[in-house]
Amino acid sequence: MSRPRFWSNVLAVAYREALVLRHDRAFIGVVVAQPIMMLVLMGMVLSNKPANVPWAVLDRSESPVSRRLVEEIQASGYFRAPRTIHGYEEAREVLRRGQALAVLVVPDEFARRIERGRPRVQLLIDGSDPLSAARIAGYIGQIASAFATRDGPPAVRHAAPRLPGAIDVRQRFWFNPTLSDRKFFLSALAGMLLTNLCLSVTALGLVGEREVGTYEQMLALPTTPLEIVLGKLVPFVGVSYALLLFTTVAAGVIFGLWPQGSWLALLVVTLPFVLASLAIGVFVSAVARTSAQAVFITVFFIMPSFVLSGVLFPYQLMPRGVREIGALFPLRWYQIALRGVIERGAGMVEVLVPVAALAALFAGLLLVIRWRMKPRLG
């Protein structure tokens, strides 16, 4: 095949594809409805930061100082108004029914021990949701340890025994001082949307045509199968970049999250990612026999992709074997690059590793596709 005709053929197919896509309802859904829905979800709805936490207080001391402790915990804003309970059994029940996530048990000698030095309270938490449990315990612990026991005589305070080996830990959260989950989700949003787009629509497009028969018709035209496939993919590359820009700008305008790093790096790393994702879509369409099958396989590839790549759940915390499996998904490398550029101000240098990994994945996929499609198209 001669060079110049190859590219003009590809572009011709691409143009036709683009026209068809304009009327494809499923495509419009993926490109318009989903990004908006995900923006709302990620930016406004989903959060790991506890709020409206139901809790209960078993205050055996019932002294002004114990009430003040409860008020200070309440003032932190994470909790709802506490439920007052009167016994240990009730505490168990309330936790068991899920009516409270934490029960603060104040012993009756609390006020007395305050004067003597180190008062103690007990916190019973529902460990079902360990993420929330750990955080809530942490918050209460923080508040408690900062609790000024003003009631105690000044002398006691100054002469308070220092625990040997006390360490003053100063914590800092770089790049996201308020630990806003929103930035975490939104920065990887483009990755999720592009994965969805590239995978589902190519799988649908190629298989659907084979079923309807226009594929064979196309094979009869003076274009080679390779030109056809490439021509079909070109519009998606364009739409992917458009979607990336839309998401980035929307996150910036609506939520104030603008990329701290290099826009160029963002654009550069997107190309191998889109190519790799499209390649997966092509592979799925080659393997599936009906369009329903193709969509099924795609959807159930997207699911582990979202889970293991680290877009929603930190991959660093997963067990080692699972972590490595996640590295086979293009989305893993892309979200590392996205977060790097958007949140950490990374530049071209820092995205080199993700770019290389994505290029390697793409090359590998091409080999697999070629091996699989040769008997069919040859």
Place this chain on the structure above:
Amino acid sequence: MMDPIIRTRGLTKRFGDFTAVDELAIDVAPGTIFAFLGANGSGKSTTIRMLIGLLRPTAGAIEVDGIDVVRQPRRVRDHIGYMGQKVSLYQGLTLRENVEFYAGLYGLAGAELERRWGALRERFALAEAEREKTEELPAAIRQRAGLALSTMHRPRVLFLDEPTAGVDVRSRGVFWELIQDEAEGGSTVFVTTHFMEEADYCDWVCFIHAGRLVADAAPEELRRRYSAGYRIEVALPEGERAAVGAALGREATTTPTGVALVVDTLGPDVLAALDRVVGRHPAARVRIEQPQMTDVFRRVLAAREAAPPAAG
């Protein structure tokens, strides 16, 4: 005629701005084969779906076998059989399993099913296909199977929606013989098709165009009213042409091969004249060209455009 077994008045269906069926009024006599002819997109399938209660009309009344279909669509189910455009055989099942399935829904099972299906299987030549998976059956067999299934429970009325689409010409002929058998057995058959020539298999023809009824008569009648007539050609050796031409009348013309004549209908006098000609001239070969239904249809439309019908 006897009370019509299917009757519609003012039947209309609109999808948004688009009117698919417009004030349709038809009467179908029991025991007849009623053809509903029209081009693709003219409203045939919409009409049939309304008649069997699958689609709710925008306006109008439908009565099938005495049942008000608009108000009680579910009641018709026991009285009718239906064969849709896509023959609805379940994939992944053999033909036999499909038969058992549909029969079961009509309460047909056991010995009675065997009897009924045995007879149908014979008549419809489906014995070999019985154990095959339906997706592997060729189109002609699928059509016959679809028809067999639709009549298995001996419905009073059969609704067939483009039953011969996608089937070769010869199989179509066989298929229509089967339909005619059903009609002879007492069923009424309501058929939609876009093959105009199939009108000749039927007792009554309706033309539908852009949702409107444009003609409603027996095929012969339509030919009489709307065609250029029958073209009769008699091939003769040269010497005999003048004589035959004279015998057949003033309108006869001579052609390079013999004598040609165009008549409105094949009335008894014309046939008698031809008989005499053949008797006297053994070398004569008679060929009669029937007016094409497509031609008839075109003329019907043209006439309608020229003189739109008065209201009513």
Place this chain on the structure above:
Amino acid sequence: MSARRLWTLLRREVRATLRDPFTATILVAVPLLALLAFGFVLATDVKHLALGVHDASGTAASRRLVAELAANGTFDPRRFATRAALDRALVSGAISAAIVIPPDFDRALHQGGDPPAVQVIYDGGEAVLAGNAEAFLRSLIAATGAGLTEAGSPRGAGVEVVTRALFNARLDGKPFMVAGTFGFVLSFLTTLITAVSIVNERMTGTFDQLQVTPATSLEIFLAKILPLGAVFAFDVVLMVVVAGLVLGVWPHGSLLFFVVVSSGYVLISLALGLIFSATSATAAEAVQKTVLFSIPLVQMSGFAFAVRNMPTAFRWFAELLPATHYIRVSRAIYLRDAGPLELLPELGVLLLCGVVLIGLALRTLEARA
């Protein structure tokens, strides 16, 4: 309603499904896949987390601190000779947490006066990670015998909190996610499969044909729902067993109660799938529509992100979803040994949703355009 007709419909449905190897595979493989994927996802116990260390002190005391951090495999210390190198690693994302030990660490620890100031830096961009790691770093530092003071807080005072987790004492993330995964699979997969099945029937015309037979909508509905319901009930049991054997997570409450409630929830999802399919022309469109709605539905049902944490308006919306209540029930049974009495309100809501959705589904089956 005729038992014989129903039996005829059921027989065909089961035959067709058994002969479709692809669907059968999906029905077994996907729940297991989901279980294994999600089971590992919410680890709040930090394990082998790369921790950058810049030890400017280099004394026995500082080395001991680092050793304690590495001791039970929680953190994998990675040493950086210079502060600049450490910072670069944070920016590039090679490490997500770092600890900086000041040069005067040893001296400050053993002398009087101010305690040594150790800096712990987290990549806040990885907010979830940071949130988790922080909690455990605190407890870890406390466990090394050192006291913990906030900068600027009154030293040596404050209240000590003794914490005890009543359920899931080890704060293992797996049971929480496993219980939630049932919600995910039974919402998403069931709806998807039903939608595709019905749309396929519409496309081949068999759906219309059925409408013209004496089969009633209720019979058609049951014939679709019962076999799929049975398959998914089997799936539930399969998932419980696999979760137990592979992930070590068994329900604390009654297994029977769990299977019964789950089967009921399956019916609700199946009805929803029917409703989705009513509005789609092709199988692919049905799938796209289902995916489009199901993903946010699952996200908002508290599967991975607590409903409690959402803004008020969205919280109200989330409470309307049957999935939200089912996931609550599932978690209550798995983790807190809850019984029907305790879960009465949630079960009530599910029952109500079921009645409404099944009614709607029947209506769509009857609907003529």
